[in-house]
Amino acid sequence: MADRYRRFNLSDRLEHVAQLTAFTALAVTGLVQRYSEAWLSRRLIDLLGGIEAVRIIHRIFATILMVAVVYHLGAIGYRKFVQRRPREMLPTSADIRAAAHSMRYLAGREAAPPLQGRFTWEEKVEYFALVWGTFVMIVSGFLLWNPIATSRLLPGQFVPAAKVFHSGEALLAVLAVIVWHMYHVHIRRFNTSMFTGYMSRRDMAHEHALELEAIEAGTAFTPPTDDASRRRAKIYLPAITGVAAILLGGIYLFVTFENTAIATIDPPEQVAIYAPVETTGTTGATVVTTTTLPGATTSTTTPLGAWEDTIEAIFRTQRCTDCHGNTMALGGVDLATYAGVLAVVTPGDPDRSPLIVLQEKGAHPTVLDDGQLAQVRAWIAAGALEALGGTPPTGVPGGAPGWEDPISGLLASCGSCHGAANPAAGLDLTSYEAALAVITPGDPDASRLYVVQAAGGHPGQLSEADLAVLREWIAAGAP
Template identity: 50%
Template sequence: MAQQTKNNHAQTYTRFSIPQRIEHIVLLASFTTLAVTGLIQKFSGGWLSDGLISVLGGIEATRIIHRIAAIVFVLQSIYHILVVGYKVFVRHTELTMLPGLRDVTDAIDVLRYNLGLTKNHPKLPRFNFAEKAEYWALIWGGIVMGLTGFMLWNPIAVTKFLPGQFIPAAKAAHGGEAILAVLAIIVWHFYSVHIKFFNKSMFTGKLTRAQMADEHGEELEQIEAGRARPAPDPEGVRRRERIYLPVALVLGLILAGGVYWFSTFEETALATVPPPPTEVPVFVPLTPTPEATGEAVQIGSPITHAIEGREQCDTCHGLSGMLPYPADHAERPNDSCTICHLPGPTPEPGAEPVTGAAKPIPHAIESEPYTNCAACHAAGKMKPFPENHANFPQDACTSCHQPAGETPAAGETPSAGGPNPIPHPIDGEMYTDCTTCHGEGKPLAFPDNHKTFAPETCTSCHQPPATEPAGEATPQPTGEATARPTQAPNGYPTVPHALDGPYENCLACHNLDSAIKPIPASHQNYTLPTCTACHLSAE
């Protein structure tokens, strides 16, 4: 029995060829380098990570090493794909690494054996279910790490085609898959290959008979029974090589060029560790720091009026006021306004207001007709105020609006924006009722917003011309003929004859059907007394 055990450990079987062992060593080196340099970047800030980064030459050197290992891993993967293609197409090797239903039953049988439910260890094929799981996990992980690594290596190029959220998602997936791969190696691979028994086949290329019986019992029986798969026909291999090798060479060069493009076309990557602080010279100007002048500095927008008598800012600038302040100012007291906003001077009467200030009042406000602003400026009146003024009291108007000058005297032209003057005197019975000539359908209709105004309010805004100064006598006739004026001072045509005697009835000559000088159609409803209200005798 002892001799048989000794023979089991002495007899060996070839498991891996030299190219396969070299491929494994390259994979081992690149994977380990990627794991170490990647995890210390993912968990940067810890004492171990910072120490290893310092040993490797800093974060930039660590990232360069990580990228070089990634390129080696990708090139090794390309080589593996071409080798698998050679075995399948040229040597017609069976695809023994493909998983199948047999692997499920083998896994169940091994579990039953480990639990003591069966005495015999199941006989497993050349590649058992555990090795297939590791192999395909490596392929899956390589694809995930390759795609996410490309996105992290070239984020600007990626975000030209994909949303920016893909970059942090790729970073999370890259780090998570790295942890999963490292744990799979430590927990599963290390136990199966290095702890359960030390499998040296990847270094020596051989397994002992005992190891073959434990891990690949079915393959061992086939070898010892002479039922191992025969070598392929050499002539057929050479014929297929002449086809496959040129194709594989071209494909390999294309893929290698893709790796070069992948690693060089964009010089950027996500920073994972902040750079260490470095001392840099700071430019210090020679000019001295300016001394404080004591003058207030304007921070917010300026106040476009003086604030004497207007200390309650929220009267006009509350949230429901004429010019509301921002919502975030709602809880601030009035006395805090001038901390940021500095007041400006109130414009003198007649002067242009500061930009942004309230409009001036184009007339004086000291006389009785002008003391009630709402008489002309309420809703529905001649010049209504804005809607946000509706709740303002009468005495609040002059808090913002200042009179631009005095009320024009009789005969004077009003200031710009003021009401039009009355172009005729208003004394005498004919002129006491303005609506005789000024109204809807009258010779000179007033604006629509004047319809509700009482006649006695007209002179509140509109002033008559100056009356004839006392002491000046009407010029007496000299006996010489003088040219009669054709237009009265009020702007209307004069009557070129006397108005007494046969001329008292204007309609005798001036009606719509008159051949002498018919009246305008708009005058047809006027009564005789109204004629001389506008048309004065030139006599």
């Protein structure tokens, strides 16, 4: 009579460690997917490196579990064909009687629990739960792992159905382990035989009384060591190696059967991001086209006005006077007073009036509208009267400029460089005769004085109004 008896050999114990590890890893990585919105699941997923990492870990342990299943099948075969063990795990009528006994015991109609053999009916329930569960998980797992192949042969609905099976069976297995395995193996009596390989005689007497009796009577099965079993092993081991190789090949296929999805997702839309629509008015600085003024074509229909009742008001309301008059007289032009206006107007000749010339060119900060321009033109053409019924301004007879007035005045400041005392570039603009050196009477554009001034940028630059007067004077023959 020994203190303890051998219950599991090294192979059994290694299988258990593989099962324990794979089952726990699969349960953790699977349940966090089932309950992916739970806080704890999120933390675990994060800890394991994200959901894709969790799925990879899950698949790695699924593969380990399937390899363990192949090993288990080989071990069963070894027991059956080489050792020729009697059936130990398959349920028998004795198990049904034992289960019925247990129920009567619970009900108080039996004084003691049933006496049982090498594996109790409770252990057999757990074993077949594991077999069934593993089968469901492998089949449903295959469908989920290979949805394209699945939907080639079966309705697409099998894929989500497989997910329900996989997920439901997992929950069932985990809860069964927590309730059934925990109670029977860890709570009722802390059973370490699966790790040590041995069970005490006392525990054997409680849980496997019939087996203990057989062992002590010498009628229990002992693995044969004779030549016949060795011969059988020599046939079985190569055969099972071949079968295992085929099964492992099957697992390899299972794992690599299909590439379900592409690795990177295409952009959902191919479209030019920047494709501006041709409109204006969107920016602070709007592009506008330059307005061109159509001459004095409307002058005949425009009512005649005079400075004091019409023209003065135009310059004021159009705010010409903001720059040219009042507090400022930009460019020496004053449009607030009649006398000031006469400096840029040639009575009787709108086309020779700098005011008109400049306005018709456009691009002035303030541009009169067509109607106003026509009014001013008509006013000038009629002699630029100060008041209706008045007389054309004196001092500008006929409106034609002469050397004495105003040209010599305009050119007075030029004399500081181009004077009689120090004629720069040999030019003296203080006397009419000398000035004719750069003037071609009748042709402003052939007159060097005009051309240089019109080009702009000369150190002593005439204002545009003065330039217009100069041009008019030359064109009139430079009298």
